[in-house]
Amino acid sequence: MKALQNMERIQVNHEVMLLLLSVYESKGKEFYYDELFSRDSNVYEKKVVLDNAYYFAKIFSFDLTDSRLKLLAKKDLLSKNKEEQFYINIREALTLVQKNPKDFELLVNEISDLAKLLSEQTNPIKYQTYKSEEIAILATKKEKSKKEDLEKLIELFNKQIKTKQYELSQLIANFYVDFLNMKIFSDKNQEIALILLYALLIKHFNVFKYVSFFKNFNDFKTIWKSGLDQANYYWETHYAQTDLLSRVLVDILKKSYEEVDEFSREYAFEKNLNKSDNIENTISKGNEVFTKEDIRKAHPTVSEATIDRTLKRLKDENIIRPLGKGRSSKWIRIVESRNKNKDQQLTLF
Known part of the structure; x- marks a missing residue:
């Protein structure tokens, strides 16, 4: 608790203050985003969970291939080993956080349940114990659980x-540093700490309902580690230097709000348009050879059935044709679509 006990030590410089003002100005748009994306909220939830699980594994260098990570994130498969099972447990924990972010309460029982979930069919995660300084009967030190410290x-x-x-x-940054340095659990303290940090952020910042926190966190992973090393070094003295960690969180928030603001404008424009026509327009303007995954990335809120239906229609109209078969097959555009011709005519004026 040495960081949270001494919050008076923290001073916010002018640059960070301006960043915070920008973040909280963007935070004021959250009601607008919730209303705008309400029709596709479930789609965004699933996409963010998949991205969060994948990048969480990247942050902690899970010994699994990219294809296996993505497959385990998408489908309910049986694990082959404890590493895969732990990844599945992480995915389940992140899914629970994502479904009801406002319902999360920072309570001992919640954290105990999280540790229990993460340890299912893997190695046990238990509260650490230590000898207290209190002198008990026969001059023996009393053993205490770190659950009390938590x-x-x-x-x-x-x-x-x-x-x-x-x-x-x-x-939140100072809570994170305290939790790590107190070594509450016998194992996986870093993973639990980062999940708790995320749960606290998404509870108060709705932007992470639509943008992957762990994807953006991964971009700041190196500087975050430097900030954490700095904070840990001075933690025992009650003067943990958490300025850099706080700055990284603000930078992640700012980047996330900018990201959601950018695609919200495009979403608002496309909201009332025909989704199949949008896909056709993407194909007509994109690379000559493309994959179904390219279409998914360009239109994350469009259902699989709509994408398949559009590809079949364009194939029947001899606008595209498949190159090979199977999940990873590619498509090639063989003629310009009607949508592209329309766009070209409009640009003449």
Whole structure:
């Protein structure tokens, strides 16, 4: 608790203050985003869970191939080993967080349940114990569980939030540093800490309902590690240097809001258009050779059935044809589509 106990040490410089103002200005648009994406909220939820699970594994260097990671994230497959089972457990935990972000409460029982979920059919994750300084009968030291320390940490975090003296991302960063250094569990403290950090962020910042936190976090992984090393070095002295970690969180938030703002404009434009025509337009303007995955990435809210139906229609109309068979087969555009011809005529004026 040495970081949260000494929040007075933190000073916010002018540059970070401007970034925070930008983030909270964007946060004010969350009601608009929720209304705009309401029709496809389930689609975004599934996509973000898949991305989160995949990049979480990348952050922690899971010994699994990319294709296996993506397959395990998408489908309910039986694990071949403990590494795969742990990844499946991570996916389940992230799914639960994503489904009901506002319902998450930072409670000991919640964290205990998380540890239990992550340890299913893998190695056990238990609360650490230690000898207390209290002298008991026969001059023996009493063994205490770090579960009690976790209760105190959570109590302090909630108390600091209620004071409204400190910015939220700074409190979350300092909670994260305390949790890691206190070594609450026998195993997987880093993974649990990062999931808790994410759960706290998505509870208060809706942007992560539509944008993958762990995908953006992965881009800052190196600088985050540097900031964490710096914070850990001074933690024992009660002067953990968490400025860099807080700055990274703000940068991730800013980048995420910019991302959702960018695709929300495109989404709003396409919302009332025919989805099949949109796909045809993408094909007509894109590379001559393309894959079904390219279409999925360009139109994440369009159903698989609509994509298949559009590809079949364009094939029947001799606009495209398949190159090979199977899941990874490619397509080639053989004639210009009607949509592209229309666009070309419009550009003349």
